[in-house]
Amino acid sequence: MSSPRRTPDSLRGIAAIFHLSWQNKPGQAAAWFALLFASAAFPFGLVLVGGTLLGSLPAAAEAGLDSPEAQRTYVYIGLFAALTLGTRFSQNFCLALSHNVGRDLQLHLQNRLLNVLARPAGIAHYDRPDILDRLRVTRNLGVDQMRPERAVEGIGQVFPNVLASLGACLLIGLFSPWLGLAWLIGWPLMFYLFMMEYARIGRLVYAGSTDLRETEYLRDIAISEEPAKEVRIWGLRRRLLERFDAGWARSIDTGQAGMRPGRLAIALAIVLALFGTTATLLAYQGLSGTVAAATIGISLLAVRSLSELNAFDDSTAFVVFGAVPVPKVTDLDDDLREEEPPAPVALAPEAPEGDVTFKGVTFAYPGAEDHVLEDFDLTIDAGTSLAVVGHNGAGKTSLVKLLSGFYAPDSGAITADGIDIADLRPAEWRSRLSALYQDFTRYPLTVRDNITLGAPEFADHDDKIRAACRHLDVQELVDSLPRGLDTVLSAEYEGGVDLSGGQWQRVALARALFKVECGARLLILDEPTSALDVRAEADLYDQFLDITSGLTTVIVSHRFSTVRRADRIVVIDAGRIAEDGDHDTLMAADGLYATAFRLQADRLNLHTTGARS
Numbered sequence: 001m002s003s004p005r006r007t008p009d010s011l012r013g014i015a016a017i018f019h020l021s022w023q024n025k026p027g028q029a030a031a032w033f034a035l036l037f038a039s040a041a042f043p044f045g046l047v048l049v050g051g052t053l054l055g056s057l058p059a060a061a062e063a064g065l066d067s068p069e070a071q072r073t074y075v076y077i078g079l080f081a082a083l084t085l086g087t088r089f090s091q092n093f094c095l096a097l098s099h100n101v102g103r104d105l106q107l108h109l110q111n112r113l114l115n116v117l118a119r120p121a122g123i124a125h126y127d128r129p130d131i132l133d134r135l136r137v138t139r140n141l142g143v144d145q146m147r148p149e150r151a152v153e154g155i156g157q158v159f160p161n162v163l164a165s166l167g168a169c170l171l172i173g174l175f176s177p178w179l180g181l182a183w184l185i186g187w188p189l190m191f192y193l194f195m196m197e198y199a200r201i202g203r204l205v206y207a208g209s210t211d212l213r214e215t216e217y218l219r220d221i222a223i224s225e226e227p228a229k230e231v232r233i234w235g236l237r238r239r240l241l242e243r244f245d246a247g248w249a250r251s252i253d254t255g256q257a258g259m260r261p262g263r264l265a266i267a268l269a270i271v272l273a274l275f276g277t278t279a280t281l282l283a284y285q286g287l288s289g290t291v292a293a294a295t296i297g298i299s300l301l302a303v304r305s306l307s308e309l310n311a312f313d314d315s316t317a318f319v320v321f322g323a324v325p326v327p328k329v330t331d332l333d334d335d336l337r338e339e340e341p342p343a344p345v346a347l348a349p350e351a352p353e354g355d356v357t358f359k360g361v362t363f364a365y366p367g368a369e370d371h372v373l374e375d376f377d378l379t380i381d382a383g384t385s386l387a388v389v390g391h392n393g394a395g396k397t398s399l400v401k402l403l404s405g406f407y408a409p410d411s412g413a414i415t416a417d418g419i420d421i422a423d424l425r426p427a428e429w430r431s432r433l434s435a436l437y438q439d440f441t442r443y444p445l446t447v448r449d450n451i452t453l454g455a456p457e458f459a460d461h462d463d464k465i466r467a468a469c470r471h472l473d474v475q476e477l478v479d480s481l482p483r484g485l486d487t488v489l490s491a492e493y494e495g496g497v498d499l500s501g502g503q504w505q506r507v508a509l510a511r512a513l514f515k516v517e518c519g520a521r522l523l524i525l526d527e528p529t530s531a532l533d534v535r536a537e538a539d540l541y542d543q544f545l546d547i548t549s550g551l552t553t554v555i556v557s558h559r560f561s562t563v564r565r566a567d568r569i570v571v572i573d574a575g576r577i578a579e580d581g582d583h584d585t586l587m588a589a590d591g592l593y594a595t596a597f598r599l600q601a602d603r604l605n606l607h608t609t610g611a612r613s
């Protein structure tokens, strides 16, 4: 948990709110700034004119209705009425405009956050705890009291109030310079003490981000649909709750998370002392007639306006809490900004036509000490299929992630047609790839969307969709759905259906093959059969040559029935290639591959024997 005595995030947040509002819509921001000041200027004028009006009444009454004194009073009355209206209107307009500015800022931040997180070419930022901590704070863009939108609305109330109060302190100085000075010091001090209390509470809530991130993860496990089955079968509810409570207590000292009465008492004591002294002096001097009636009037109204303090209400809390996520978003934006290759190399339309190679690639995950791949060399021959096998954790998926450009090698290079893929625009390289990842995504969209997401510009090419669906009975699956390709794959929607795990994997395979139909040159299949039944796996085995014919394919699998079909098989062990060859060669070599293959084959045979007996 970080120290609660850091740079005040709220102040940075407020500055960022003004800056971003100006950047977003300068015209609207200028009107907002003007109204913020106008909402303070009108009440200030009201106090000044109101007090002067009060002071002018005795002389006007004495001099008669047509006297110059009375005419001055009429002017004051007119001004007072105009300023009263001005106060009312400017405050209402200011609040309305604050609402619009807040809404625009909220939208801007949400879009920016989405863009910031989706923008990096790779996914290494999801391995960085500092990014994840800030992400936790920015999630509060959607939590009511913490929303930046509420902070802007709060500014619309608090900012004019603070300015008007400072003006009122100055006006009290007309009556007594010492008293004015006392107010000018005491009032901001009181306001500061309140703000700091809110800021301290805000920091307590925000600061323990790492602990809270873990704690909230436990909460999410308890309330989300995906782990619901395991939560019940393992009876996790009580343990999750206990750990959630412990984590919450560790990250937020609940005893500290309220306003501290001591601080509040000091703040209130300052204000009460100022009010008491001012009232006593005003009464004494007013009665003794040593100070002009107008000065007494102005001071009285000034003191009254100072009692309309926003410092004590929720607006200040909203400003302090809601401003915190704002600079976090802009910081994330700066941190995750990536340089494009200085002069990106363009790929030929049909590229990669030649080999794809790993040359001396060494790679470790961010923050990890051990290398997953070390001085790794591999050539993936164009137009052939390559199977990558190895024990759990050997680095197969990491190889696929590197090939996809999700991570960059620490040293060495991955080249396609002799060009380092680091010199290409990531989007251009990926336009040539198609992939089915181990942890593929189940999109709650239509089947058509699910299949054509990789090449949406061809989404209405039914012939390509059919071609992508011709394997593993995906076409039959689509035909059996109530609305065919337009069926939404989620039971949460009207007319939608959910699929089984294996059916989802077939749809994901069709998605990968659709992109191939649309021109992808390199197909990556990472455990494509993990959820398939025996028949579907056998189908893939039968259709593998057809699917991969003439296509550069990398397949990662523990299922040897599919792997053995590949033109070439490499066994990865300890970050290097331990064996390399086709199925027959590797079996003849009688090494790791042959041992693992026989183990799996024997197990299947045993199983068959067991089933028969």
Ligand SMILES: Nc1ncnc2c1ncn2[C@@H]1O[C@H](COP(=O)(O)OP(=O)(O)OP(=O)(O)O)[C@@H](O)[C@H]1O
Pocket: 127, 365, 366, 368, 372, 390, 391, 392, 393, 394, 395, 396, 397, 398, 399
């Ligand atoms: N995001 C990550 N951050 C840190 N380490 C990681 C990350 N992903 C994987 N690793 C580590 O990298 C090593 C290789 O993982 P990888 O997923 O590439 O193995 P694999 O061969 O695909 O394993 P499996 O057969 O179980 O899928 C493992 O030690 C794993 O713990």
